[in-house]
Amino acid sequence: MKKIILLCFLAISCEDEKRVWDNPYDPRSDRSLWTPDSLKINQNPLSLDEIELSWLRKGRDFDGYIIERKIGSGDWQDSVAILWDSIYNWIDTLDLKEVVKNPEEYSYRLYAYADSNISNKVGISIKPNVPGPPQPIDVIAVDYLPNEITFAQDKILTVKWEKSLEGSFNKYHLNHTIENSSDTSIITFDDVNTASWDTNEFDPKKQHWYWIEMEDSTGQKTKGNAKANLINKVPPAVQLDSITYSAGFFELKWSAVTIEDFDQYIIQKIDISSGGIINTFIDLKETESAQAIANRDEEHQYQIITIDRWADSSFSNIQSASSYQRIVTVDNMAETGDDITIANLGPNLSFKHVLSQVNAYFPIWIQGGNKVFSFYDGGVGLVVNEDGSNFKKITGVEALDIAFDLTGLSAVFTGEDHNIYYLSINSNDAPNLIATHTNNEWYSDPEIFLKDQKQYILYSKRKYQSNNNIGVEDIYTSDVDNNGILKLTNAQNQEKFIMPRMSPDQSKILYVKEKDGLYIMDYPVVQGNENIKSVTENGEKLVPVYSKYFRNIRWSPDNKRAIFWTYKNSTYFLYVFELDGDPEIKLLEVGGRYADWIDSNTIIFRSEPSNAMFTKNVSSSTNTDPTPFSVSPWAQLQPRK
Secondary structure: OHHHHHHHHHHHHHHHHHOOOOOOOOOOOOHHHHOOEEEEEEEOOOOOOEEEEEEEOOOOOOOEEEEEEEEOOOOOEEEEEEEEOOOOEEEEEOOHHHHHHOOOOEEEEEEEEEOOEEOOOEEEEEOOOOOOOOOOOOEEEEEEEOOOOOOOOOOEEEEEEOOOOOOOEEEEEEEEEEOOOOOOEEEEEOOOOOOEEEEOOOOOOOOEEEEEEEEEOOOOEEEOOOEEOOOOOOOOOOOEEEEEEEOOEEEEEEOOOOOOOEEEEEEEEEEOOOOOEEEEEEEOOOOOEEEEEOOOOOEEEEEEEEEEOOOOEEEOOOEEEEOOOEEEEEOOOOOOOEEEEEEEOOOOOOOEEEEEEEEEEEEEEEHHHOEEEEEEOOOOEEEEEOOOOOOEEEOOOOEEEEEEOOOOOEEEEEEOOOOEEEEEOOOOOOOEEEEOOEOOEEEEEEEEEEEOOEEEEEEEEEEEOOOOOOEEEEEEEEEOOOOOOEEOOOOOOOOEEEEEEEOOOOOEEEEEEOOOEEEEEEOOOOOOOOOEEEEEEOOEEOOOOOOOEOOOOEEOOOOOEEEEEEEEOOEEEEEEEEOOOOOOEEEEEEOEEEEEEOOOOEEEEEEOOOOEEEEEEOOOOOOOOOEEEEOOOEEEEOOOO
16 A cells, blocks of 8 residues: 555656746746746837837736836835736836936836736836927017008017927927117017017117027927117118110119018119229109110110119119120030030120020020020920020920921921921920821922911922832921921932021022932912922032031021022032022132021121131122131120111
């Protein structure tokens, strides 16, 4: 019997040694098996008033968790939180005012409990970040105005400040003191949307200083920049923005004055050499522009004086004015284009505006010299005002050539896709497709003209008989919607009529018969009596060459002449055609091309041998030497306004 009892005892002892005591409700349990694990602590980076504890649950089921807290060297606070065993995080809300006042370390202990049993305690600490002071709020204006009628009485002073964007906003404290005084008064506002304050209790002969002390919900305060009223009643100076010359006048434009006590402007004309006042004129109207009489090739300076009803005054900036022409240049005829420079030709005024990294080709003046147009690499063109302002790119298919109407407001061009496009220069609209080529035809070299108050285009259209360049090319007209198409020529046997150019009075069309010569026809064309003839130099035919970007063959403004260039034996030859001349054609310059009209008697052209620009009077003898104009390889003179 004793042997049996001993065996049972040994069996129970062996079983006890192998058993895991993991039941939290058993006082004999291993507390480490259900002690919370991986305790972490974080402070909310946005609000700062939240401390979050998080942990991992371990072990079998138990009742929940208990959290203890200690601040600084203080005593532990028992059971600041009692949580279910299914919760694995807890947020402690801080009193930020207390944190700011006493920046102490916060310590936490966490343990699980099952009835009266508890796990091991795990602890963690954090020193909360102290919220910084609020962003300062600056006073942005301290202004006063007189009563519109009495002026000297019932003045109102207005203080304006920035609106706070603080999420913890509490109060604005508006501080006020008078110059040379140590006394300060304070007005408090608790509405964050309040950003101004009015008073009629002030002395306008003294400076009244105001500043905002911003207070947040933690009680912290930040002082912003102070501002004071002006002790005098000097009106603000206007900004003289621009002066442009047109048709015998300088037009001055300036910013408007917005003061209630405005009286008048005085416009001063200043001698550019001596700095003395030449004359003045008065404009009593509240306006933003005025005209001053000016002759060609004058240089002056102007200034606007603003006068209020107290006879106080202010002076604008001084702006220079020139009725000299300007030039636009490109200094490098690179394949990828170059910078554009707009400069003034006057002897004293220095005006120079450079458009950098625009990759420009052949800039020209349009709209009577008010704007510059230029091709650029990768798009249709660039447009900029004569003073370099309002620069814009016209995107779209890259243009091969372009022709403007007489106003310079509209243009037509052929793209690399051999389609014709219509462009309104002052609009932001994209170019409008007029005519689309097909597999056996394409368009080229369009021009735009006005007939019966309606816009039309003149162009060439090549029709292929196959894909091997065998075909004919004829000249057509249509309206800008590609309606009312009219064929002007009748090419036969692979004839190609190209480069049509309408005279300004729309009475003649110059064009080229490919590999043959220059021709002229009457317009409008009378079927059966086209009146077409060859244009020759002493009986010898000349073939103007096609020029990418810059259009060859250009009529003079008075319809009497045209200039063009040919290419033979590796040399360019520049000619003038006289409509009623004898001979019809004269050689102007060997090595000249890219010619255009300055006026009906004078041209500007590029000399290939010298790589520079020249002018020449074509009404005089052809033996007259050209006049150097610019050392740049490309330059265009602004038309007279």
